[in-house]
Amino acid sequence: MRIFALHSDRIWYRVREKAVASASEPEVPEASYQEVLVLFTAFETFDSELSIPRAVEAIKSIAERLGVTELVLYPWVHLTDQPAPFQQALDLYERLLKALKDAGFSTHRVPIGWYKEFEIKVKGHPLAESLRTIGPVELERPKEATEVREEEEEASRFVILYPDGREEEVTDWKNVEDEDLKIVVRNEVFGKPPSGREPAHIDLMRRLELVDYEPSSDVGHFRFYPEGTLVKRLIEDLAFDVARRLGAMEIETPLLYRLDDPAIASQAARFRERNYQIPTGKTTLILRFAGDFGLFSMMRDMNISYRDLPLSFYEISPSFRLEQRGECVGLRRLRAFTMPDIHSFVSDVEQGMEMYEKFFLEYHRLLKELGIEYAVVFRVVAKLYEKLKPDMLRMLSAVNKPALIEILPKMKHYWALKHEFQVVDTSEGNAQLSTVQLDVEDSERYGIFYVDRDGNRKPGVIVHTSMGSVERMIYAILETAAKASKRGAKPMLPxxxxxxxxxxxxxxxxxxxxxxxxxxxxxxxxxxxxxxxxxxxxxxxxxxxxxxxxxxxxxxxxxxxxxxxxxxxxxxxxxxxxxxxxxxxxxxxxxxxxxxxxxxxxxxxxxxxxxxxxxx
Structure with missing residues (x-):
């Protein structure tokens, strides 16, 4: 069960038509409630009546923290890609509604099994949005997953860093001056409320005969018409030009990998439940979801000298991530995409930051020439923030932009520093385009070493980077054109x-x-x-x-x-x-x-x- 809780000033809904033929006629087809905690709830295949008490406890902890006693239970199947069958979901909905009433809450029912239109106004304080996942009772999480969840629950600190060195704690997204950064701060720090609007590019990609949904494939897989294929190939050529300009060597590695390979299994564990798996007679194969798989295996077999560094490789390849069905929105988030990746192997953090800044400025120049407006987000481990802050300020000065900085209490990932150029679309959603990541762990973890001046084998640092998937670049270009049209300019492609x-x-x-x-x-x-x-x-x-x-x-x-x-x-x-x-x-x-x-x-x-x- 997944529960997205929103502390709201107001929610209004109206029933439109049946989504499920067996759904009962709604008792209240239209309603509006004020000063409530709205619970967007998705019931999953493994949920049972044993899940209900745990869901109630999770909701109680949120409500008590907010001082709220009035709840709106809103069925929202889009939170999961494993939805329970309708009759199971209906039974769980009724049980949860009753259990919440028995716990002393004033509850409001929203019709289940119907398409609805709605409007919601969410409060802007830091605790207004919460997501809770109620896992299957009968399954225990593996130790690694437990450790990761505990780490993820540790709070990050968020600040706005300006090119002139000023630093402000994030307390209210409405005070952020940069319009795109304002929306990113709201979405990233305070939680984006469901807007109910479709990004403009979904209509444009069809009207311009570029891209369309493919009904015969999985969700998040698309067909490209001839002119869309041309646009895609041109962006792929652009990605190659960028890689060549940055001195990267092009390689090609497989799409399928064995999950019984410890290195592959370790990487796949980072994307639990987010990968396509293909069972075979002797093992399970996994479709690549990143460019690391084959490259790390290749580099492990190489003889690398300090004289070779920095050493950069480029690869463009189809990649696959089993994103949740409700997260797949046009070209903003897909399950199949084309990713141009560059990885640079360097000797240490100092050399890594030199490459990092080079990539940062190259992607800024690229997006500026494409006319794509973006906001900057840095994420950095707390113990390195002050050390790397001068580098971040130098980059922000070069692009003349402030940035949202997420300061993590400790290492949660393989990288100690990363940034994202985030684009904001017409529905006020945001998505990552270009990114650079300073990886301080994977070199040693995957056995990639170089020989230093004294003949010693040493692990290095890996700079992961991409200008963004080709499909998401098309999304950004179309959304940029749509935003220009709203300002009165004629929309157009470069x-x-x-x-x-x-x-x-x-x-x-x-x-x-x-x-x-x-x-x-x-x-x-x-x-x-x-x-x-x-x-x-x-x-x-x-x-x-x-x-x-x-x-x-x-x-x-x-x-x-x-x-x-x-x-x-x-x-x-x-x-x-x-x-x-x-x-x-x-x-x-x-x-x-x-x-x-x-x-x-x-x-x-x-x-x-x-x-x-x-x-x-």
Missing amino acids: LWLAPTQVRVIPVSPENIEYAVEIAKKLNELQIRADVDDRELTLAKRVREAERRWIPYIVVVGKKEQETGLLSIRRRSDGVEYSATLDDLVSEIKSETKERPFKPLNVPMRLSRRPVFVGSS
């Missing part, structure tokens, strides 16, 4: 990433041949151009180009054909002007310089192009 960079529209059938000739020349010069030769009005074809975010619209008629001057509409600033083909080429080339290029991935003439989503 020019180098636009599946069609120039659309040529002939005024009449007599101009089609000329339009095709222009598009062919542009494509030969490595500018993606197509021709809208469909039997539609000129106005409709122009509107369609605008709807598909085409960066340059070129309209050609008799006048353009006679003078050689093209009529151009530039999306980025809305300017309409005339120019020669050579001038247009020069303008686009200057904007896409040093960026990856791939040719059109669809027929050049729209009359010969299939429609993948809906109708054109």
